[in-house]
Amino acid sequence: MSEQLKFIVEQLNREPLKKNFNLITFDSLEPMQLLQILNDVLAEVDPKQSIDIREEMSEQTAKRMFALLGMLKYKPPGSQTDASTFRQGLVIGNKPVIHPILHWLLQRLPELKKRAYLARFLVKLEVPAEFLQDDIVSDTSRQYEELVETFKSHHKECEQLRTSGFSIVEIRRDISAMEEEKDQLIKRVERLKKRVESVPTHLRMLELARQLRVEKEREESLSQQKQEQKNQLFQAEQRLQRSQQQLKDLRQAAANADPESLMKRLEEEIKINTYIVTEKLPKEMGSKRRMVQYLQKVALEPAMGHGELQELEDKIKEVNTQVNQLIEKRMMRNDPMDDKLTLFRQQASIIIRKKEAKAEELQQAREELSAVEKELSQRSSQARGLDGGEVVRGDELKRLVVKLRSKGTVHKKKRQELAELKAEYGVLQRTEEILRQRHEDIQQQLQSIEAQKGISGYSYTQEELEKVSATKSELDDVKGRTLDDMSEMVKKLNSMIAEKKSALAPIIKELRSLRQECQELTQEYDEKKSQYDSCAAGLESNRSKLEQDVKTLREESAQEENRYHYLNCMKQITEMQMQRAAQETKAYVSSDPQQRKKAIREVYMKSIAEQESLGKKLREKQKAVRESHGANMKQMKMWRDLEQLMECKKQCFIRAQSQASIGQVIQEGGEDRLVL
Template identity: 85%
Template sequence: MGEQLKFIVEQLNKDPFKKNFNLIKFDSLEPMQLLQVLNDVLAEIEPKQTIDIREEMPEQTAKRMFTVIGMLKYKPPGNLSDVSSFRQGLVMGSKPVIHPILHWLLQRVPELKKRAYLARFLMKLEVPAEFLQDDVINDTYHQYEELVEAFKTCHKECEQLRTSGFSTAEIRRDISAMEEEKDHLIKRVERLKKRVESVPNHQRMLELARQLRVEKEREESLAQQKQEQKNQLFQAEQRLQRSRQQLNDLRKAAADASPESLMKRLEEEVKINTYMVTEKLPKELDSKRRMVQFLQKVVSKPAMGQAELQELEDNIKEVNTQINQLSEKRMMRNDPMDDKLTLFRQQASIIIRKKEAKAEELQEAREELAAAERTLAKRKSTARDVDGDEVIRGDELKRLVVKLRSKGTVYKKKRQEMAELKAEYGVLQRTEEILKQRHESIQQQLQSIEAQKGISGYSDTQEELERVSAIKSELDDVKGRTLDDMSEMVKKLNSMIVEKKSALAPIIKELRPLRQQCQELTQEYEEKKSQYESCATGLESNRSKLEQEVKALREETTQEENRYHYVNCMKQIIEVQMQQAAEETKAYVSSDPQERKKTIRELYMKNIAEQESLGKKLRETQKAVRESHGPNMKQIKMWSDLEQLMECKRQCFVRAQSQASIGQVIQEGGEDRLVL
């Protein structure tokens, strides 16, 4: 939830909303402010929704937002799947409802803009069938449907042209950039030509450089062709080896197979297939059909209640008890002929079960074989895609092992040669150091001789001249190669520009009528759009009027139904009361005393008499209680005083008894002292 709020706040702070929210401020928004934020986001997607929600009723706001969200195909989360709770939360501006909507909308604003634009023209108006019976309305509606289909085709063509990749502006920019690059290269080539013209025999050197480049390219192409031919030869040898192996396998199989063995094998396969077709598969098919029929019966029957299920369970128990009784009777009868037959029946059933088990094992083995063959074919195809050919066989593997061994011996030889070369390199390095030392000593002697003769620095000047001449020759070679490269690049650019122009020429020719057609379609689209909007506004106004009328009629119908039910209930109550009154009158007028005793009046009179007698007895009891109240209270006081007196006597007795025991103890202590 926190990540969701962060994303919503970040998106609302960006263009085009620029709300300048933070998490605390956004979380503390009032329901009305939160609804306004949601309305602003919807207005960015659908400009017609730009409105201040304080200027419209809450029901209208909820209805409008609910319509737009439904058009955008928003699905509430699992805890808000109830439409009524979702609508109520949207009306109240509840955060658990608004936050997921904002998160979903802000994730896909460009996509929803396109969907809202298309929905404006593709959502068909629902016209009742009774209005379509009118010819004018029916023709208008058919014309409206044709315009919607035409809009779909035009929109698809427009999207295809946009996504086709042939953007004229980009192509023009590419051509202008290539032309500018071409001009720069031409200028650089001219500057290099002016520099190279001063070099003697530059034409001859350029020609030789071109020939060298051509020969190198030819050498590379020949080497590539040679490698491709080697690969083809290797693949052909592998195919030949595999074909020979397959031929040997087929010959071995033909040599081992005799007509009798082939016939036996075919007979076994025929028996197995016959059993599968005539016995096993029909039984499975019948069982499946019975199961399907049973399921169809179950589906066709209405849903059972608890009482019906209990009844079925009771029937099943009764049938099971009957089956058990019949089996017990059969066991008690114990017919010896049946006993003999049961043995054979058991054997036959065992054989049938074994046969079915073997048939199932055979079916499973065939399925496994088919799966293994499919897996093998897949692996062969993957190996063929990776290596360019099939999987390596045994002979090829042996040949590869021999080749690897030969390469291993070659590797060992090369390794020994490398060790020898390293040793020789060490010797040569030491020789080089010795020669450098000798060269330095000779140079020192030469410098001393030059100093004696008065021409010191002569050898250094000569070496410097030789080095400068070598550098100049290298620069001349580099200039020649650079000039050739530049000329080749210019040629390639010219050819690319020509190819681009030739490729773009038919596209530009095709684009011109398409532009004109697009302009015509755009103009026609605007006209149809205005017609559609006028028709839509008229139908919308009619629909709103009809909805208001239907709403008023429904409310009136509901009120009348409530009134009818109330009157009907009052009528039933009055009828019951009238029936009771008639029965009471009939019983009261009746001459039978037993019947008269059953009347409500008699019952009420009897209850009144009983209550009066009970009240009389209670009044007498109350009078007796009032008369004896004073003496009784006096007697209670006397008993409480007596109780206090007895408690004081008890305490005095306990105290006297305790003092006597203490005095006895003191006396016994004095006697003990006298003894001591």
């Protein structure tokens, strides 16, 4: 849920919404504000939804949003499958209902914009069957469906053109540049032909130039084949070197390896793995679980305000100060035994940290090794795909060479045919230009002849008249057809109007009587409503006055009751104080020593004297301890040295006994040999 809220807040703060929220402000929004934000997001999807929900009834808002979400094909989560509960949650602005909708909308905003735009034109209107029996309505419906289909096709073409990556302006520019280059090449070819035609052996020279071009192309193809074969040979040599190096490494590892080294290596790996499994991983899992529990606890708590955050910061500061004070007190004690323990603890913590660091380095090295192995396998698979598998053998290489030669000959034939077709295309273009030029010359001659005869523009006018007469005949036919259609349509409309009038006549009569009744009832309703409003206004004013009086009286009663309780408590406190003062004076004045001892003054004086005597004894004891501290420490050191000396003697005695027993065994074995 927290990830969902973060995503919603980030998307709302971006373009085009720019809401400037954070998690706390967004979570503390009122239901109406949350509904307005949902409406703003829906307005980004469909601009028709951009309205203020305060100016609209809640039922209408829910109905409008429900319809748009249904059109966008939104499916509620598993816990909101019931339509009535989902609609009710949408009406009241429930967070568990609106947050998933916002998350779903903001995830796919461009896609939903496109869907809403298409829905305006592609959602078909459902026309009842009885209305489709009318010819006009059915024709209109059919035209509507045809327009929807044409819109679909045009939209698909538009999307294809947008995604194709081509620009119309660039294509036109390229076409114009290519046409200019083509014209320049044609002109250059014409100039070269005119130059060459004067040479007597130009045909032989052209044939030799063609053969030279063919040989050069063949030379280029052969050089490419040679380069490809060199690359394949180089790759095969590299694979061979890698395989030889791997074989060498494996042989060295097998030669230097003995059972003891292998066992040691395995024991080290087992120790490392057991440390990782038993100590490192449980610690990490425990820390992760604690972090998850803490985050879940934070997520379940309600949103905090600025004052609550300030209180928490003050508590943290107080706890930090207390911790610092405790550390200072501990440092002021300066107990030597504690100091030694702290040293050992520090050494133990350093060793633990080193172990953890080495374990992390080992884990990182293993991850890097697995990544490198994976990359090596990918590179080897890519190299295999590029090389085409294994190294090509001799027979396969011969077959490939034969195939390439056959393909090269086919390629040369095709190139020759393409060159011939290009030459023929140039000839045909030139023929077209010559014919167009001749046509223009003939037209100019015809115009000059018409000018000489005094009938300039005759041919042009005749052509225009023929075109106009043809179009006029077509228009006359169309007009005749449209007039017939219009007359038939008018007849149909008149008959339909007459039928509708005859069907509506009795309904109109009933409507007149009902209108009169409605007017009478509205007058009576207005009178009753004015009486009700006046009576309600009077009762409302009286009720407000009574409520104000009751409120003031209740406040006075509560104040007096608080004052009574306060005075009663103060009275009891003073009585108790006076009673204790009387008992104290009675005990202090009485002649009985037992009663005097019970007085508070005597008790305090006695406790002060006891504490002073105790402090005196402790100071004397401290002085004695300080004086004997050095001697006691020397004596303790001497006892430790004596203990070590005794331990060494014990070890030497045990060792001497073991050596004596071994020598005796050896001597007995020698005697046995002598006897034998």
